[in-house]
Amino acid sequence: MTHQQYMQMALDLAARGSYSTAPNPQVGCIIVADGQVVGRGWHERPGEPHAEVYALREAGALASGATAYVTLEPCSHFGRTPPCADALIDAAISRVVIAQLDPNPLVAGRGVEKLKAAGIAVEVGVLESAARTMNCGFRSRMERGRPWLRVKLAATVDGRTALANGASQWITGTAARADVHDFRARSGAILSTARTVLRDNARLTARTERCEQQPLRVIIDSQGLLEPTASLFQESSPILLVQTAATPDRAVQWPQHVEVWTAPSTERRVDLQALVAELGRRQINDVWTECGAELAGSLMQEGLIDEWVIYVAPKFFGATGRGLVEIPIFSNIADAPKCIFTDVRQIGADIRIIAKPDTG
Ligand code: AOF
Ligand code: ZN
Numbered sequence: 035m036t037h038q039q040y041m042q043m044a045l046d047l048a049a050r051g052s053y054s055t056a057p058n059p060q061v062g063c064i065i066v067a068d069g070q071v072v073g074r075g076w077h078e079r080p081g082e083p084h085a086e087v088y089a090l091r092e093a094g095a096l097a098s099g100a101t102a103y104v105t106l107e108p109c110s111h112f113g114r115t116p117p118c119a120d121a122l123i124d125a126a127i128s129r130v131v132i133a134q135l136d137p138n139p140l141v142a143g144r145g146v147e148k149l150k151a152a153g154i155a156v157e158v159g160v161l162e163s164a165a166r167t168m169n170c171g172f173r174s175r176m177e178r179g180r181p182w183l184r185v186k187l188a189a190t191v192d193g194r195t196a197l198a199n200g201a202s203q204w205i206t207g208t209a210a211r212a213d214v215h216d217f218r219a220r221s222g223a224i225l226s227t228a229r230t231v232l233r234d235n236a237r238l239t240a241r242t243e244r245c246e247q248q249p250l251r252v253i254i255d256s257q258g259l260l261e262p263t264a265s266l267f268q269e270s271s272p273i274l275l276v277q278t279a280a281t282p283d284r285a286v287q288w289p290q291h292v293e294v295w296t297a298p299s300t301e302r303r304v305d306l307q308a309l310v311a312e313l314g315r316r317q318i319n320d321v322w323t324e325c326g327a328e329l330a331g332s333l334m335q336e337g338l339i340d341e342w343v344i345y346v347a348p349k350f351f352g353a354t355g356r357g358l359v360e361i362p363i364f365s366n367i368a369d370a371p372k373c374i375f376t377d378v379r380q381i382g383a384d385i386r387i388i389a390k391p392d393t394g
Contacts, residue, residue: 209382
């Protein structure tokens with residue numbers, strides 16, 4: 035087996051944490067002695083042992099002289115758990131192969147230094163790109179102070195999201211909807227607007243067995259349109275209601291799980307940069323946005339969209355239907371915002387396109 039194959043095993047283990055590790059990264063570890071995998075581990079939940087600890091436990095005395103494959107640089111700091119670099123050194127591991135360095139400023143290369151100082155051979159960069167993609171949310175928060183932001187959209191083949199009269203619910207089929215719930219479950223927050231909530235009577239919870247912790251529901255209601263009787267508030271998972279200083283004060287008694295946050299604003303519009311920075315401060319790694327054309331357009335113009343997740347349904351709404359994003363009119367095709375398709379697949383009867391902005 036090659037370095038890459040062992041690292042792929044470690045990545046597969048890391049992925050098991052995708053519903054539960056946030057705000058921590060997903061990390062997997064494999065320990066190999068004389069060509070045999072003798073230890074396996076992955077990080078499951080914040081506060082619980084790191085991947086290396088589980089793998090070392092399984093390997094026991096066989097860890098001595100063995101090689102460890104880890105998808106993230108072993109930590110060097112005392113957080114909720116002691117440093118993994120020390121645990122590897124104490125177990126007399128002789129070589130550590132790492133996919134990516136830890137962007138956490140508390141670690142950031144110090145784990146590697148510690149291992150090298152103890153005479154351990156270290157190699158960094160095996161399957162690095164896959165490991166970085168897996169932790170794009172954690173990396174984004176560590177490196178930019180804000181979460182990785184995905185925008186979900188659903189349209190017909192002719193790119194329409196609603197009929198001219200506004201009717202829009204259930205464009206896509208059940209498999210695509212299940213896929214959406216899976217994305218919700220893997221996100222720290224769901225971002226939406228009062229308008230979308232009212233239009234769809236949305237609850238914005240992750241309805242899948244795999245969901246370990248319901249995401250924070252972040253609802254922009256700068257005009258004060260929502261009433262506590264909406265279905266959204268009948269679900270007990272936390273809600274951050276985003277208003278501005280100009281939102282009409284209606285002296286509403288919100289339920290306990292609702293926090294009202296007054297966002298910085300310009301001309302009564304929420305400052306979206308400030309909002310995502312606030313979500314970063316609240317340790318949100320991944321934001322899943324389900325909104326209308328207006329917020330999608332604003333996020334796009336603010337350069338805040340990291341990934342588009344677009345479901346295309348096999349039906350036509352016709353030329354009078356509504357489009358996906360509201361952006362200023364332009365007359366030159368060269369001015370059209372562009373994106374790059376990174377993954378295209380069929381989900382049930384629909385197609386799912388994952389794209390990232392093409393910033394040229
Ligand atoms: C590793 N292996 O499996 C993980 C690491 O609060 P703590 O103690 O859990 O520390 C969390 C930080 O540790 C996290 O921000 C990241 O830098 C690192 N995560 N490191 O060596 C692991 N999950
Ligand atoms: Zn660690």
